[in-house]
Amino acid sequence: MSHGSALTQKARYRSHCTGNGHQTSLQQLAPAEDQHPVPDADRDQPRLEAAVFERLGGTVDYCAHPVGVASILPATDHLVVRVDPKLGPRHRLPEHSLGALLPTQYIGTKESTEGPGGIVGARLHRIDTDGLHLNLVGTTARVVLAGPTQNQWRSILADHRAWCTDHDLAPLWDAPKMTGAERDYLSQDPTWWKERAEAAWVASGLLRRIALFHTVTKPYCVKYWQHGLGWKFELCYEHGVSVNHDTLIDHLTHPKWGMALQVKRDFCACKPCDCDGGAERSCWFTLAPQADHGEVVIHFRRTRAGYKTSDVYERLVAAGAEPAWLEQALPAQHGRLAQQPTLATAKPRQALAVRNQIS
Numbered sequence: 001m002s003h004g005s006a007l008t009q010k011a012r013y014r015s016h017c018t019g020n021g022h023q024t025s026l027q028q029l030a031p032a033e034d035q036h037p038v039p040d041a042d043r044d045q046p047r048l049e050a051a052v053f054e055r056l057g058g059t060v061d062y063c064a065h066p067v068g069v070a071s072i073l074p075a076t077d078h079l080v081v082r083v084d085p086k087l088g089p090r091h092r093l094p095e096h097s098l099g100a101l102l103p104t105q106y107i108g109t110k111e112s113t114e115g116p117g118g119i120v121g122a123r124l125h126r127i128d129t130d131g132l133h134l135n136l137v138g139t140t141a142r143v144v145l146a147g148p149t150q151n152q153w154r155s156i157l158a159d160h161r162a163w164c165t166d167h168d169l170a171p172l173w174d175a176p177k178m179t180g181a182e183r184d185y186l187s188q189d190p191t192w193w194k195e196r197a198e199a200a201w202v203a204s205g206l207l208r209r210i211a212l213f214h215t216v217t218k219p220y221c222v223k224y225w226q227h228g229l230g231w232k233f234e235l236c237y238e239h240g241v242s243v244n245h246d247t248l249i250d251h252l253t254h255p256k257w258g259m260a261l262q263v264k265r266d267f268c269a270c271k272p273c274d275c276d277g278g279a280e281r282s283c284w285f286t287l288a289p290q291a292d293h294g295e296v297v298i299h300f301r302r303t304r305a306g307y308k309t310s311d312v313y314e315r316l317v318a319a320g321a322e323p324a325w326l327e328q329a330l331p332a333q334h335g336r337l338a339q340q341p342t343l344a345t346a347k348p349r350q351a352l353a354v355r356n357q358i359s
Contacts, residue, residue: 006033007026007033008026010025010033010037010257011029011037012025013037013251013254013257014028014037015215016211016216017037017072017208017209017210017215017251018038018072018073018074018209018211019065019071019072019210019211019215020072020073025037036257038074038208038209038257039074039076040076040201040204040205041204041208042076043139044136044140044141045077045078045079045204046200046201046203046204047139047141047197047200048119048122048134048135048143049079049143049200049203049204049207050196050200050201050203050207051101051119052101052134052143052207053203053206054203055097055100055101055118056068056069056081056083056097056100056101057087057093057096057099057100058083058097059222059225060087060096061087061091061319062221062315063084063093063319064084064086064316064319064320064321064322065211065214066211066213066214066219066222067210067224068083068084068087068093068097069081069082069083069207069210069211070084070147072208072211077140078141078142078144079143079207080130080131080144080146081143081144081145081146081207082146083097083145083146084147085147085148087319088315088318089314089318092156094147094148094156095156097145098132098145098156098157098160099118099160101118101119101122101134101145102118102119102124102171102173103116103117103122103171103173103182104116104117104164104169104172105117105169105170105172105181106168106169106170107168107169107170108167109168115181115185115188116172116179116181116185118173119134120186121136121137121138122135122136123135123136123137123173123174127150127153127154127157128150130144131144131145131146131147131148132144132145132148132153137176138177195229198292198293199229199292199293202230202231202261202289202294206252206259206296209251209259212248213248216244216247216248216251217235217244217247218237218244218325219236219237219300219329220236220238220312220316220329221234221235221236222235222236227297228293229293229294230293230294230295230297231294231295231296231297232296232297232298232299233297233298233299234299234301235298235299235301236301236302237300238302238307238330238331239278239302239303239304239305239306239307240305240331240332241328241329241330241331243283243300243302245270245285245300248298249285249298252287253287259287260289260290261288261296262289262290263285263286263287264287264288266284267283267284268284269281269283274305277305278306279304280301280302280303280304280307281301281302282299282300283299284297284299284300285298285300286298309332309333310333312330312333313334316329
């Protein structure tokens with residue numbers, strides 16, 4: 001970490017983790033200088049955050065920020081998640097995420113062995129100017145999805161409710177208590193759900209630091225998925241871009257403010273030259289809790305020389321990625337477009353036209 005006053009260092013760490021600006025982070029920390037820059041979630045909060053982390057829809061296409069999360073506002077008893085407006089060039093991420101988060105039950109005539117959809121036990125508490133509030137039934141856990149306006153959220157919710165009706169899905173997100181379908185689903189393997197609850201702090205901690213994958217390192221694509229009680233990540237970099245995996249790992253496991261994870265360097269192929277002909281390179285790290293489930297495996301993959309990223313670049317532009325970030329994450333592609341004024345200006349205009357068509 002860089003030198004500076006204690007408050008400045010904490011604000012810098014918070015800014016890197018949450019995606020909020022440095023001055024904003026300073027203002028948030030100044031009233032109580034002893035507060036943690038990224039506080040841990042308490043009580044049942046990690047369970048809800050882990051479920052949200054698992055089901056956020058930003059990994060199925062390119063978004064302006066890693067996994068579609070523009071910024072985070074963490075507190076011990078709640079979490080605000082500001083989502084990107086776009087999922088790829090055509091879809092709305094808030095609408096897609098809502099479909100993955102809100103629980104439903106199939107009530108059609110076709111035979112189905114699947115349990116409830118969405119997050120079991122999640123409830124839509126309210127929609128207000130802060131965003132859409134999700135609660136976990138029977139607890140005080142709360143996650144607020146921000147980004148769209150209050151009216152936009154109401155419209156998205158109405159569309160989703162109508163979609164559920166058309167597809168024989170009964171909404172469970174309004175039920176005041178746990179429904180029979182949800183209780184039956186959880187009772188099938190109580191040991192598994194208990195272990196998941198015990199490991200939820202890992203996913204919660206990652207979600208509260210998700211901006212690190214955008215601020216201290218510059219992969220053009222971040223994907224993750226659940227693996228048992230742990231998580232696997234794949235970060236893709238354009239050839240020639242510094243992978244900076246040590247910087248990312250150091251932030252995740254910072255001795256004062258990071259997560260309680262032990263680092264193991266499984267394999268590293270970093271070299272200071274293209275002496276291998278510009279071949280693809282991979283580095284693997286495992287971050288494991290000391291005495292718990294929930295290890296995190298991160299695969300840093302840098303593409304081979306000559307790997308085409310033009311389609312990736314166009315999808316990121318259409319999803320609203322900032323030019324300054326694109327210049328760092330995809331410098332070769334960005335440089336080629338910069339040398340072609342007509343093409344460089346046409347792409348954003350085409351992306352804007354697409355955005356206007358679906359607005």
